[in-house]
Amino acid sequence: TAKDSITLQHGAHRIGNRTDAGMARWRSLRLGQFIHWGLYAIPGGEWKGKTYNGAAEWIRSWKEMPQAEYDNLYKQFNPVNYQPEQWALQAKNMGAKYMIITTKHHDGFCLWPSKYSRYTVASSPWKKDIIGPMVDAYNKNGIDVYLYFSIIDWNHPDWRASPKTPADSIAYGRFKVFVKNQLQELLTKYPTIKGFWFDGTWDDSWKNDGAFSDELEQYLQKIHPGLIIGSRLRADEKGARHFDSNGRLMGDYEQGWERKLPEKIADIHGNDWEGVMTIPENQWGYNARWAGHIKSANELIEMLVKSTSLAGNFVINFGPKSDGTFRTEEVQRMQEIGQWMKVNGAAIYNGGYAGFEKQDWGYYIRKNGTDSVFMVVCNVPVSGDLRVKLPQQTTLTHAATLENPAQAITPEVTGKNEYFLRLETKNFHTPVVILLQTSRNT
Ligand code: JFZ
Incomplete structure (x- = not known):
């Protein structure tokens, strides 16, 4: 057994995996569906006839895209073909047992009508909540819901990547209160959710305040006992992320497997883990022009099998179009994976090393x-x-x-x-x- 070399107040608070029923359930589900949906689906990787080569959900950070124009895209957000029941049924037919939806990506646009922000669906032509009907529809189909939440918020005046002045620190202090309020709001509005999937936690502002990430995690799990939170939220007081300065995993499972998978059982160090995968190379939000290698259903099935054999969960990402429909390539993969799961799902659910x-x-x-x-x-x-x-x-x-x-x-x-x-x-x-x-x- 490893010996702690440093005394940490905000390092890992548990040795080994969680043993409660909620975590046992998470561990049995194995196949998840990730959905990246937001304003970035409107440009879909293109702006004024030019193609952006990065990940479509990052287009706001591209020099060709004026930020003010991006920040006005909410005036066009109107997914008239959004049918949460059909989304949920499609996920169920693929064999997914849980799903993760972007409530707010780095652009800051909220898919729920947050009372702490005006930059939400409530200000869009659509007006209505996106998240509530989605949680209900998926739950009704036996699928657990997890909420993706980005700590990076390009739209919020108080967000800072790296505070430089005392005024920056004061602003970021207000931002942390805003984050806590929004998370408390999400838990109150959608009490059936099983966890949060945090992202955008790599900036100095966040990782140099490990105490806050620790207190926030404890606060959320106190108001929602059993809530599942991956390692990506946390930093310790020395700025170590995911694993604390003594090498112990923080949070409930290892969340660093992004578009890559472990090769062998030694790579997971006995920790619960989850891998998230895109169908094209690195596109999470909708991109009208997928370039490069596009994974086939068989490739994704093999990755799911490999993940299960190494005692982890596998989550496949989808990026719906701005009208609320899915591109054909994604629909086909969901169907093909579903056909395979219908016959062979017994090897996946509750499967392990x-x-x-x-x-x-x-x-x-x-x-x-x-x-x-x-x-x-x-x-x-x-x-x-x-x-x-x-x-x-x-x-x-x-x-x-x-x-x-x-x-x-x-x-x-x-x-x-x-x-x-x-x-x-x-x-x-x-x-x-x-x-x-x-x-x-x-
Ligand atoms: C982040 C986001 O920036 C991206 O848009 C998407 O939402 C994805 C799921 O998460 O991107 C990451 C996060 C972590 C790593 C790489 C890209 N990583 O740990 O290597």
Whole structure:
């Protein structure tokens, strides 16, 4: 066990993962849907005929985009085709068990009618709350809701990235009160939410006030017991983020896996974690012109499988258009992932690290707390033989695909605790899942 080298007041307050029922539920969900939606969907990565090469939700920071014009886009926010029921059903059909919605991104525009700001949906032609109907629709479909909230707020006069003068510090002090008020407001308006997903916490102003991030986290969890908050909110009093100066994780799970995933179980250090992934390379909000590599449904399924096999959650991002509809590429991926999940979801929900040595054909996933281990086959070898290497004292008693559970696959014994499994055909269009029943000889 690690020994603390520094005494910290605002470091980690817990050793190891949370053990309560709310966190156990989060850990069982595995597949989430992220939605980045806001004013940036209106330009969609283009302004006055020019294409912005960065992430579409960052367009306000582009020199070609006059900030005053961006800050007036709210006068055009009118998503007449926004149908939260249909959004929720679509997410459910994909197999998502939780969702994260941007209540406020770096631009500061609020998708709920906040009484602490005039820069909200209430001032737009749409006028109505976006968040409330979304929370209700998703909850009704059995999907937990988490609220994304950016600490960076380009629209707020008191926000500072790096306070330089006493006046800056006073302004930022007011800003922190504003943040706390907005979060308290969100918890009061949407009491069924399960947690916050914080972002924009890398600036000096935030990371040099670890005490405030600590007090804020404790305040939110006090007024909403069980609230789940990832490591991205926190800094300690020395400015260390995510992990405190003694290397201990702050918050409820590791939130640093952004467009990248761990490779092996040692990479997660035993912590709960979640990876968030874009379908194109780095676009979160709607961008009319996706460029570069666009991930296929199979690539995303493999990432979901890999995340589950390494005991983490996987969240796929979508950026709806400004009218409230989704682009075809996103709809297709949701449908294809959903078709796969309908047959193979049993390997994902409640799945975790199997404790078996990884094999070349893909990933082992254990149904948590059971002797059932799934083989998710992403690469079939040219021989067609899948080598199943089990730990010592473990015997394979049964194998069958989730697609055809009634038809057992007869294993060929090739060694002690080692088998070959041969599939009927070598041609697959999606990963194949084989459920193994094992028994331990004691
Ligand atoms: C942030 C945002 O700036 C971005 O627009 C999007 O909302 C994304 C989910 O979060 O971008 C990040 C945050 C963290 C890292 C990189 C980009 N990181 O930890 O490497």
